[in-house]
Every structure is written in structure tokens, then in C-alpha cells.
Amino acid sequence: MLGYALRRVLSAIPIALIAVTICFFILRLAPGGPFDGERALPPLVLANLRAHYNLDQPLVVQYFIYIWRLLHGDLGPSMVIEGFSVSRLIAIGFPFTLTLALTAFVIATFVGLVAGMIAAVNQNKWPDYVLVLVVMIGVIIPNFLMAALLQLWFGVYLRWFPAGGWVNGSWMHLVLPVTVLAWPHAARISRLMRGSMIEVLGTNYVRTARSKGIGQRLVLARHAIKPALIPVVSYLGPGLSYLLTGSLAVEQIFGLPGIGKYFITAALNRDYGIVLGTTILYMFIILALNLIVDLVYAWLDPKVRYR
Amino acid sequence: MPNTVLTVEDLSVTFALHDSEVHAVRDMNFTLTESEILAVVGESGSGKSQAFLSIMGLLARNGRATGKAMLGDINLVGMNKSQLDAYRGKDIAMIFQDPMTSLNPSLRVRTQLAEVLVKHRGFDKDKAIRAAIEMLERVGIPEPAKRANAFPHELSGGMRQRVMIAMALLCQPKILIADEPTTALDVTVQAQMLDLFKSLTQDFGTALVLITHDLGVVAGVADRMMVMYGGRAVEKGKVDDLFYDPRHPYTLGLLHSTPHIAHRAARLDPIQGLPPSLEHLPKGCSFNPRCAFRFERCLIERPPLTPTGEGREKACFYEGELSYEKVA
Ligand SMILES: Nc1ncnc2c1ncn2[C@@H]1O[C@H](COP(=O)(O)OP(=O)(O)OP(=O)(O)O)[C@@H](O)[C@H]1O
Ligand SMILES: [Mg+2]
Numbered sequence: 001m002l003g004y005a006l007r008r009v010l011s012a013i014p015i016a017l018i019a020v021t022i023c024f025f026i027l028r029l030a031p032g033g034p035f036d037g038e039r040a041l042p043p044l045v046l047a048n049l050r051a052h053y054n055l056d057q058p059l060v061v062q063y064f065i066y067i068w069r070l071l072h073g074d075l076g077p078s079m080v081i082e083g084f085s086v087s088r089l090i091a092i093g094f095p096f097t098l099t100l101a102l103t104a105f106v107i108a109t110f111v112g113l114v115a116g117m118i119a120a121v122n123q124n125k126w127p128d129y130v131l132v133l134v135v136m137i138g139v140i141i142p143n144f145l146m147a148a149l150l151q152l153w154f155g156v157y158l159r160w161f162p163a164g165g166w167v168n169g170s171w172m173h174l175v176l177p178v179t180v181l182a183w184p185h186a187a188r189i190s191r192l193m194r195g196s197m198i199e200v201l202g203t204n205y206v207r208t209a210r211s212k213g214i215g216q217r218l219v220l221a222r223h224a225i226k227p228a229l230i231p232v233v234s235y236l237g238p239g240l241s242y243l244l245t246g247s248l249a250v251e252q253i254f255g256l257p258g259i260g261k262y263f264i265t266a267a268l269n270r271d272y273g274i275v276l277g278t279t280i281l282y283m284f285i286i287l288a289l290n291l292i293v294d295l296v297y298a299w300l301d302p303k304v305r306y307r
Numbered sequence: 308m309p310n311t312v313l314t315v316e317d318l319s320v321t322f323a324l325h326d327s328e329v330h331a332v333r334d335m336n337f338t339l340t341e342s343e344i345l346a347v348v349g350e351s352g353s354g355k356s357q358a359f360l361s362i363m364g365l366l367a368r369n370g371r372a373t374g375k376a377m378l379g380d381i382n383l384v385g386m387n388k389s390q391l392d393a394y395r396g397k398d399i400a401m402i403f404q405d406p407m408t409s410l411n412p413s414l415r416v417r418t419q420l421a422e423v424l425v426k427h428r429g430f431d432k433d434k435a436i437r438a439a440i441e442m443l444e445r446v447g448i449p450e451p452a453k454r455a456n457a458f459p460h461e462l463s464g465g466m467r468q469r470v471m472i473a474m475a476l477l478c479q480p481k482i483l484i485a486d487e488p489t490t491a492l493d494v495t496v497q498a499q500m501l502d503l504f505k506s507l508t509q510d511f512g513t514a515l516v517l518i519t520h521d522l523g524v525v526a527g528v529a530d531r532m533m534v535m536y537g538g539r540a541v542e543k544g545k546v547d548d549l550f551y552d553p554r555h556p557y558t559l560g561l562l563h564s565t566p567h568i569a570h571r572a573a574r575l576d577p578i579q580g581l582p583p584s585l586e587h588l589p590k591g592c593s594f595n596p597r598c599a600f601r602f603e604r605c606l607i608e609r610p611p612l613t614p615t616g617e618g619r620e621k622a623c624f625y626e627g628e629l630s631y632e633k634v635a
Contacts, residue, residue: 123368204403205411211363211403212474213396214426216388222422226413301413302458 001298008294012287019283020070024063027276034079034270053079053273066276075277080269086277093259094281097251100177100258101243108182108243109189109236116193116232121220123198131190138187143246147180147253164254177254181246185239192235197228230300237293241286312481312514313339313399318374318384320354320361320538329585331357333538335374336612339482339514344505346525346546347518348561349535350582355518356404358535359484363401364391378481397427400475401484405491406468410459416443416470417455423477442473446503465496472503479511486518501528522565526550534558537583537593540612544619554621556598559629592623600625 035041035049050056054065069076075086119131141149154176155163161175200206201224209223251260259278266274298304320332332354339345347355361372362383376383378398383391395401403409411419420439424430430438436455443451446469459467468488475483485504489497505528508515517529525532525546532549534542534557542555553559560578580597583589589596592605604624612622 204405204408207365208403208409208471208474209411210365210388211395211401212423212426213392213394214422215392218422218426222414222418223411227411303412303460 080271097258104181108186112186112189116190120197135187138183237289309340314377316375346529353535354538400480
């Protein structure tokens with residue numbers, strides 16, 4: 001298992017490098033730049049600025065400078081806001097974004113798994129139909145619409161939770177944004193879990209387990225859940241990265257202090273430094289998540305370890 | 308007089324389909340005594356597996372069983388699952404058709420064995436694992452302690468079937484149902500496996516139900532035999548009697564379509580025609596479309612299973628001599 005983990009970590013390195021390269025060039029080859037303001041800058045100032053950020057060097061040289069800094073843990077400066085940098089942005093906003101996404105992730109995954117299981121065990125009975133309905137709502141309503149509906153109903157009409165904003169960080173402010181983020185995720189997880197659980201419950205080995213008289217609870221807990229999780233786990237990695245990116249938009253809608261606000265402003269201003277740095281940060285997170293998923297996979301399905 | 312361990316009365320199994328139902332098993336009756344080996348034979352789809360799955364409470368969701376399967380004075384048919392769990396795995400165990408998929412791929416062999424003893428014998432985990440390893444040794448698995456730590460995919464098919472046998476015998480059950488236990492294995496392993504069944508069930512006094520469509524497996528292993536066709540038993544009796552003097556044309560046909568046994572005929576002859584569709588059984592005797600001995604009555608009336616002396620029963624109106632020349 002340890003050897004397998006090490007192999008997987010090593011094989012992630014070239015993938016990370018390739019991904020960084022692609023991000024870098026796509027962003028830099030796009031038209032427009034950080035200093036195309038409404039008011040043209042004097043040529044001398046512009047030249048100074050470009051020299052300061054190495055934008056006067058050939059692109060390939062810039063690329064190596066960027067990689068060099070990255071290897072030293074420097075994700076680069078902002079090119080629009082003096083003295084601001086990606087590291088600073090991460091320090092200010094990322095803990096919040098991560099908290100929001102992880103809270104939604106944990107709740108949604110748990111709810112999704114349990115709901116999927118209940119639906120599978122009660123296949124084609126009322127709990128199953130209720131789930132189908134709730135899942136459908138989560139999947140078909142886009143998050144901005146869901147956000148608006150929840151804000152109106154629970155924020156404005158019922159006044160149970162604040163409709164937006166962030167005052168001294170009470171958890172009440174997180175309820176609606178977490179719901180908006182978590183719902184579609186929980187919906188997908190429960191659908192996956194229901195399907196794979198139904199499949200597993202029909203397998204010969206579950207029949208064997210039942211034939212041993214060990215009881216419904218052990219049959220489910222020991223024999224069915226672990227193999228049923230396999231297809232679900234492969235969705236968790238991508239699922240969390242959707243939540244992390246989805247969180248950016250939800251923060252904006254609810255006026256929350258994550259990196260969403262900075263990222264969206266930076267993208268509009270073509271602030272290469274911030275956009276590239278954030279993108280690469282996300283990429284690393286996604287790679288790490290995939291790695292974790294693969295390791296969990298190897299634990300769930302012993303056959304994987306020996307390949 | 309050996310003890311009766313299971314009495315099955317009027318056992319029927321029906322499956323609900325969208326707008327109809329199929330009767331997979333109808334009015335099955337038999338008894339099992341201690342240490343006895345009963346072979347249940349018949350073509351694919353004749354209801355062999357469903358009959359015994361129903362006794363184990365393992366029918367598919369759309370299946371219903373009626374009738375009785377008395378284990379002592381307890382009726383297993385229609386009992387709720389949690390009550391049934393007190394008996395299955397302990398007094399009555401089952402080995403399934405496909406050893407490759409019948410073990411849980413994500414659990415170690417020792418876990419899958421030990422849980423039976425933890426549940427039914429109240430052993431703690433360590434003791435259960437030790438007992439499981441002993442049983443693995445008993446079914447002829449080399450290096451049992453090492454195999455106990457393996458996952459199923461690390462074992463060969465024959466080895467997995469031995470694990471299944473060990474699992475079923477852990478609690479020395481009164482009844483063991485083996486559903487085509489050797490079909491998926493190659494011929495040399497088949498023979499070993501049959502010997503193993505025979506010796507272990509004798510040791511434990513376990514009654515064995517051997518479900519198979521291969522009469523070659525039955526010869527030399529089983530004591531009694533029940534032949535099934537279209538969901539019903541059509542002939543019952545001692546194996547030797549049925550082999551040397553079959554009284555139902557279907558039994559005769561089966562014998563002549565089995566290599567090694569069709570010694571009286573010069574060649575091997577499969578039974579003409581196809582096994583019946585359970586949804587469209589013919590009127591009268593289900594076997595009549597394929598029967599060389601049929602006469603008018605067979606097309607109108609269904610022959611009931613009736614005793615013919617010497618502990619034999621058959622469901623056939625034909626009373627003349629059954630000879631293979633007539634079939635061919
Ligand atoms: N869930 C189900 N719904 C409807 N019909 C079913 C279901 N399960 C089994 N059957 C039908 O029951 C009949 C008997 O099946 P069974 O498995 O007992 O056959 P078998 O004698 O064991 O055959 P084989 O030798 O192929 O194992 C088959 O015709 C099958 O189509
Ligand atoms: Mg079968």
C-alpha cells in the first residue's frame with residue numbers, strides 16, 4: 001500500500017508540470033493585458049511597469065522565471081494592485097473559501113450517502129420516490145436561481161437566516177450558502193450511491209452474506225457499503241473541486257469574504273498574477289484530491305493495489 | 308431409523324412479473340434425513356435453485372414462496388428475515404452456483420468465515436478466526452493461516468469453492484444445500500470436491516442436497532434423487548433404482564443424454580425439443596411435447612406424482628415398458 005502511494009505521488013509530478021505549463025501559456029497568449037486601463041498610461045511608466053513584472057522578456061524566459069519562483073513556493077504578485085500577491089490573497093480569502101466548500105462537502109457527502117442507501121434498501125417504495133424528487137430539484141435548478149429562491153424564502157420572507165453578508169462570522173450566515181452549494185452535490189452522490197448500492201445488493205456475494213444469517217445490519221455495513229462506495233468515491237475528488245470553484249460564485253452572490261470576490265475582479269482586470277496563481281492553486285488541490293481518491297480506492301478495492 | 312431433519316410440503320414459488328406471474332416451483336414435497344445425500348436434477352430453468360433459495364429466504368424481491376419447510380417444528384417458509392437469521396448459516400447452509408462471485412471481493416477470507424461463528428456460536432473474534440483456519444485446513448486448503456488472510460481474488464476457483472464449503476460447514480449444519488457446486492470447476496477439481504462433500508457431510512451427520520443438471524455428478528455420490536421438470540418433481544427414488552430402471556420418460560432421456568451413463572445406448576442423445584417456458588406450459592403433462600410415449604390422456608390431464616412402490620414416485624400415466632429403442 002505504501003509503495004502504491006509513493007508511485008502515485010511520483011506520477012503526479014509530471015502531470016502537475018504539464019498542467020502549469022498549459023495554464024501559463026493559455027493565459028498569456030490571450031489578448032489584452034493588465035495595463036490596458038480606460039486611460040492609456042504614459043509610455044515610460046508602461047515600460048517600467050512591464051520591466052518590473054518581467055513582461056518585456058520573451059515569453060519562454062518569463063515561463064522559466066515563473067516556474068523557478070513556483071518551485072520556491074512563490075505563486076507571484078498581483079499586477080494590478082501594488083503590494084498585493086497571490087500568497088496574500090490566499091492568506092486572506094482561502095481559509096474562508098475552504099471552510100465554506102468543505103462544510104458543504106462533508107454535509108452533502110454524508111447526506112447523499114445516507115439518502116442513497118435508504119433509497120436503495122427501500123427501492124421503489126416511498127422513501128425512494130421522495131429522494132428522486134429532491135435530487136431532481138438539486139440537479140435542475142442552477143445555483144444562482146437556487147440562491148435567489150432561498151434568500152427570498154428563508155431570508156426575506158421567513159427571516160430564519162440572513163439573506164447575505166458576513167457579520168462577525170456567525171454560522172447563521174453560512175446556512176443558505178452551504179445549502180446552495182451542498183444540494184446539487186448531495187443529489188449526485190445520492191444518485192450514485194443508490195445505483196451502486198442496488199447493484200451490490202443484487203450480487204452473489206451479498207446473497208452469500210444473507211445466507212449466513214449474520215443479520216441485515218451486518219450485511220449492509222460489512223458486505224454492501226464498502227463495495228458500493230467504489231463508484232461514489234471516484235466522484236468525490238471532482239465533486240470537491242466543483243464545490244471549491246462553485247464556492248467562488250456563491251461567495252459573490254451572498255457577499256461573503258472568500259477569494260471569490262478577488263478572483264472575479266482579477267479576471268475582469270486581466271491580472272495575470274492573481275488569475276494564474278489562483279488557477280494553479282486550484283490545480284494543485286485537484287491533483288491532491290485525485291491522489292487521495294486513488295488511495296481510498298486502493299483501500300476499498302484490494303484488487304487495485306496489485307495492479 | 309435415522310432422524311428426519313427437513314420436511315418440505317407443498318412448496319411453491321411464484322414470481323410477479325409486470326402483468327402476470329410465473330410459477331417457478333410447484334407443490335414440491337420431500338424429506339431429508341440425517342447424513343443423507345439427495346440429488347436434485349433437471350434441465351436449466353426447471354426450478355431447482357429457486358426451490359432451495361426460497362427455503363433459505365433468498366428469493367429475489369418479486370418472488371413469493373408458499374407451503375412448508377419444517378426444520379423440526381419450525382416452518383422456514385414465509386418466516387421473517389430476522390427470525391430466519393437464527394437458523395440460516397447455523398442449521399441450514401447453502402453453497403452457490405458460482406464460486407467466483409459468491410465471496411465478497413473486498414473482505415479477507417478470515418473475516419467472511421469468522422463472522423458466522425461470532426454470530427451463531429458467540430465466539431470472540433480471535434477464537435472465531437482460529438476455528439475458521441482449522442476448518443480451512445479440514446477442507447484441504449494448504450497453508451490455511453496464510454489463505455485466511457488472502458482476499459478472494461488471490462485464490463483459484465477450486466480454492467474459493469473450498470472456502471465456500473468451509474464457510475457453510477463452520478457450524479456443522481443439519482442441512483447443506485449445494486447448488487451446482489462443481490459446474491464452474493474443471494473436471495479433476497470436480498471429483499476432489501465431490502469426495503470432500505461426501506466425507507465431510509458424513510463426518511458431521513449433515514444432510515446434503517446436491518443440485519445439479521449433470522447426472523454424472525450424481526452417480527456414486529447421492530443416495531436418493533429427485534428429477535424436476537418445468538417446476539415440478541416428476542420422479543423420485545433411490546439413485547440406483549432410477550439409473551437402472553427409470554420410470555419417467557424424462558428421466559430416461561436425461562440418462563441417455565449424459566456421457567458415461569448412457570452405456571446402454573451406443574450413442575449420446577440429447578432429449579428432443581427445448582425445455583418448456585414456465586409462462587406457457589402445455590396443457591396436460593408439461594413434458595408431453597417432447598415425450599415419445601405420450602398418448603391422449605397426457606394431452607388433457609396432468610399426471611400427479613404417485614407412489615409406485617419401493618419408495619419410488621413418478622408423475623406419468625404411461626405404464627408400459629420404457630425402452631430407449633422406442634425413444635430413438
Ligand atoms: N426474479 C425472477 N423473476 C422471474 N422469474 C424468475 C426469477 N428468478 C428465477 N426465475 C425463473 O424461475 C425459473 C427457475 O429458475 P431456477 O434458477 O430455479 O432454475 P435452475 O433449475 O436452477 O436452472 P439452472 O440449472 O440454470 O441453474 C426460471 O425459468 C427463471 O426464469
Ligand atoms: Mg440454478
